[in-house]
Amino acid sequence: MMRAQLRNHDQELFFFQRRLFVAGMLVLLCFALLIGRFFYLQVVRHAHFATLSENNRIDVQPEAPNRGIITDRNGVVLASNYSAYTVEINPQQVPNVEATIEEIAKIVDVSARDRRRFKKLLEEFRAAESLPLKSRLSDEEVARLAANRYRLPGVEIKARPFRQYPFGEVASHVIGYIGRINPAEKVRIEQQGQALEYKGSDYIGKAGIELSYERELHGVAGATDVEVDASRRVIRTLSRKPSIAGNNLQLSLDIRLQKIAEEAFGTKRGAMVAIEPSTGDVLAYVSRPGYDPNLFVDGIDPQSWELLNNSPDKPMLNRPIQGGYPPGSTYKPFMALMAQEMGLRTSAQTFSDPGFFRLGGGYWRDDKAGGHGLVDLPKSIAVSCDTYYYQLATELDVDDWSAFMKQFSFGQKTGLDIQGELPGILPTREWKAKRFPKDPKLHVGDQVSLGIGQGFNTFTPMQVANATAILANRGVAFKPHLVKRIEDSSTRQSRLTQPAPAYTIALKDLHINEVKKGMAGVVTEGTAASVFRGASYTSGGKTGTSQVFGLRGGEYVESQVSERLRDHAWYIVFAPLESPKIAMAVFVENGGFGSKSAAPIARKVLDAFFELQSADAKAQGQKVASAAGGAPVSPQAALGAPR
């Protein structure tokens, strides 16, 4: 009995041990699994988790670079930055945006314009980021908001750099403006591999120089690595890579001249481009009406945008490069030059003008009833004799003709350094066939109109101005440019954008002189003589009128045609006659005859230009004298003369 029990006991113990052994094996297996897991996490995937851990720990705080400054040729600031406080709402962290705006409105004044602007931003940016509700907060407003911040989750007060255009509307089409980076631009930035440069940047150039020189102006974002805890609170700074400011731009524009030119237009719509022929510097660039670029900086409100966009005056149209018009009689000097170069006319060769021109069944009037009598080449320019050019046009091959004009950038992009330039139309056989498949032939009748700068000819004021500058510079062509110099923000070294001529047109001096003689005649005894009486400088000009209203042989009575259907007025000019300092084209939309509206504007601008020149020369002289005398140079005088 005792033995049996003992055996039973042993058996039970043996049985238990076997079970415990099985369990023990299971334990070891499970622990082996755990050790395998450690190995997987800590050895195999260590690098991955180490990166994740660093990403957890380190927050990169981007630092947007300072945008480059834009100045005029004399160093006057046209676009600069200032820092201001904004109150921003992050729509993702705010359950009810409307209610939050109301809460903020109880603390600081939020205008109806700000609300509309914010709503537009919200729609455009789909709540992806924190968006400004009101900017340029006063210190008191900042203090009040800061005191109430605990009640406003998702609302932030931030110090942000803002762009300022101190001259407002003046030169707005040159400078352009910046605006918030929109989703499409964001994608483009990423595709161009510039995402790092733009980290932390909210703004990008949208028009004008701000757009075309975006790469120079923007700079490179910096970053500060900070250690953060799980609630993203900053514990300490680990490292800092400073941002690199954008490069500064010095424009070729003289803002004083620009202002005078814009004022000279008054309420007229139109365009004007003034170029220094010996450099291609654009001295003034007018597109009237303009707009205030400051409206765009922190997002334009819908009402202002509607107003700008739907105005019949088209203030957003950059007329000098986007408006295409027939050049009218301003084409004649170039026609005259070509006639000589092709050996079709000599200067002295005369032509008897009967006051009309007949060809086949066609009949074209001269602008003077009864004609101009005996006309030689300079006189044909001075009195703007149409018949002289009707006859000439019939003798030309249109393709040779266009090849010659092409050299003067007619119907070509001039390569001006802002975006949106249109090429215009310089008619050729090929163009006619393509444009009018049903009437593919360029008829000799078409050529007659082309000869006086009408018909299919469609050029921009920029092209006409550039052609005038090339003519004034005797065929040595510079690429016209608005930005003269780029100053590197870190090295302070600057370089010219267009240091050398782009190309030279082979022209005979004699031929140029005869054309210039004719253009001088315009001012002294021709179509613009009354406008330029008493000028202190010599100049060579040409009036022009581009037809808006098809006359078909009828009489054009200006007073009877509604204002918007009136002809456009042109005036081209360079001055002085010998070694010209300035060449320009003035275009007045629906201005009627060139001598009546365009030439007076040119006169005002030229007067101002030469007055400024002599004033600057005097100031320069004084400065040299005072520097020689040991007197201190005033900082303003030093600023005013970068060259």
Next chain:
Amino acid sequence: MIGKIWAKLTDHMDPFLFAAVATITALGLLVLYSAANETMSRVTSQSQKVVVALIVMMFIANLSPQFIARFGVPLYVMGIILLLGVAIGGEVVKGARRWLKIPGIGNIQPSEIMKIALPLILAWYFDRHEGAITWRNFIVAAILIAIPFALIVRQPDLGTALLVGACGFYLLFLAGLDWRIIVFGGVLSVGVFAAAWQFDWLHDYQKERITTVFNPSLDAQDAGWHTIQAAIAIGSGGVLGKGWLNGSQTHLEFLPEKHTDFIFAVYGEEFGLIGCLVLMLLYVLLIARCALISVRATSVFGRLMAGTLTLMFFTYVFVNIGMVTGMLPVVGVPLPFVSFGGTALMTLFIGVGILMSVATHRKLVGS
């Protein structure tokens, strides 16, 4: 006098088991200091609990296994009553009734009592029927397991219910439950689980916890957050670890529950693979010693009780580390002797006390 008390206290102490437990506990306090961002308050509080638990352990070690066995029935009945009390008037925390507020004592978690009471009553029961165990005894045992299991599932606390259930199963297994029934039961529970999943018997958060194990990034903010941050902590520790007090996941508050259930992630981040292997070795030594105690036990009660406690220790370690390393669902199981918290610590030391009692009262049984 003091010598006598000391002798009395140490008489029933298993030095090997004590050394293993003490080492792990000391290591735990070290990790806790780091997890508490180098502040002493939690370490002090935990140390006090360790001292109290040690006293309880020594007291229990001094009791004979036969005496301890007598507590089986009353403790079990009390546990059931308290569980019923929870079901009726328990404190609702995060949508579950797990705690019972008892005036004068504080909040207690009756399911914790069951972790000791269930093996105790079962070991006592099988001890009583030593040598004549039939399938009827297993049926009774199964019922004894099923009652608390069901009550805890209803709280709901599936994790604890499974642990208590596992506890009962281990005992039946060691008591010699037929392999065929074990296989059958295994198949059945897989089936029940599948059905529960299919017919939505599980709470959403329970399903979520299970799915996040397999793809933590599915729910990176809530259920997956724990698992992801713990994996980052352990993985970034590498072979050598970031060094004590240098874990960035720990000190920058990325790790949730870093003092309690997820303290192993703190350890893994700061001590690396080497540290993890050392800790595993300590646990293996602890478990091996417990297993040896159960093999050497001279009574059925001692044997079954010690064996079950051994496997319970293992289960806690495995489930906790498995969940922290993302192999198992997130269930509220603390890491034995390391995690901050008094209740679990007390249960563990009571278990160690029982093991010591079994280990040191061997000779007395046979006589």
